[in-house]
Amino acid sequence: MSDAPDDLPRQPGRTASGARKASAKSARSRAREFALQALYQFLVGGNDAGSVDQFTRGLAGFHKADSAHYDALLHGCIEDAAALDALVAPLLDRKLQEISPVEHAVMWIGAWEFQHAADVPWRVVINECIELAKEFGGTDGHKYVNAVLNGLAPKLRATEVEADRAAGKARS
Template sequence: MSDTPDTPPTGAEATAQAASQARPARKPAPGGAPRDRAKSSRRRAREFALQGLYEWQLNRREASSVDANIRELEEFSKCDRAHYDALLHGCIDQQTQLDEALLKFLDRPVDELSPVEHAVLWIGAYELTHCLDVPYKVAINEAVELAKGFGGTDGHKYVNGVLDHLAPSLRPDEVKAARPR
């Protein structure tokens, strides 16, 4: 922990703190047994990218330093590293463009978003823009799941609404084909 309460934690300390604060308790499945569904390597990549983007927003350190901290986390080896790299570095490199695309559909200024919702929206917008192998509905759903798992109580509803409005401008043909007439 940092020496003074006004100094945000840095490095692995910040990543560990963010992860411990953001990880939800495991929800029991119907009947009371804990869910034990294996996460896909892509979902893990999104979760690690979210943690990195969260740390980066709080500390504004070099992306390579944030990346190094995330790679030290337990179970990182189980994620799709190429997708993680694309998300973390792509969102940081293109934050301005992603914010501009999102701004049209936000009900508040970008700087008033929670860091978790902001990072989730970046990931969703980045996947909609650059990861054409991911169907748009999957990109939105994965962002919603990230917001449910790491964000505030109703943050997932906000993320869903924003990305659902953004998708037609980024993937018009795919959205048109999928939506009823």
């Protein structure tokens, strides 16, 4: 007998609550999770990139992550922090310092991937960031991340977003 309510079909790779099962996560999704944890330490603790990286690589499950993508995200976001903040800040309804460090780091990941991971479709970037915010952020933080990244996508991935809109795969 299933734990899922009878009227709600369970999606493959998801728990009864709708969360992704750990085993269903790709190596890149895991890389994003570890990068988020490291960026959180960077933002909150003020730890240097090397210390944060070393600590994060020692966490359980790191071996299942795409370490090259993790490296690119962690070091790319830290190196580009000011530029990423400059991209995100105009889309916020409050000061950047008032944003949760989790949502702040997730927005960095999304903005960085828009710019530097062209192999990841823009809608996948947004979805992955929403999942990160749901799993690690505040109650409605994912909605905020979604709004900001949806505002940023047309600026950083204009051709791709326009093609999806023309094909009816994205909102206008």
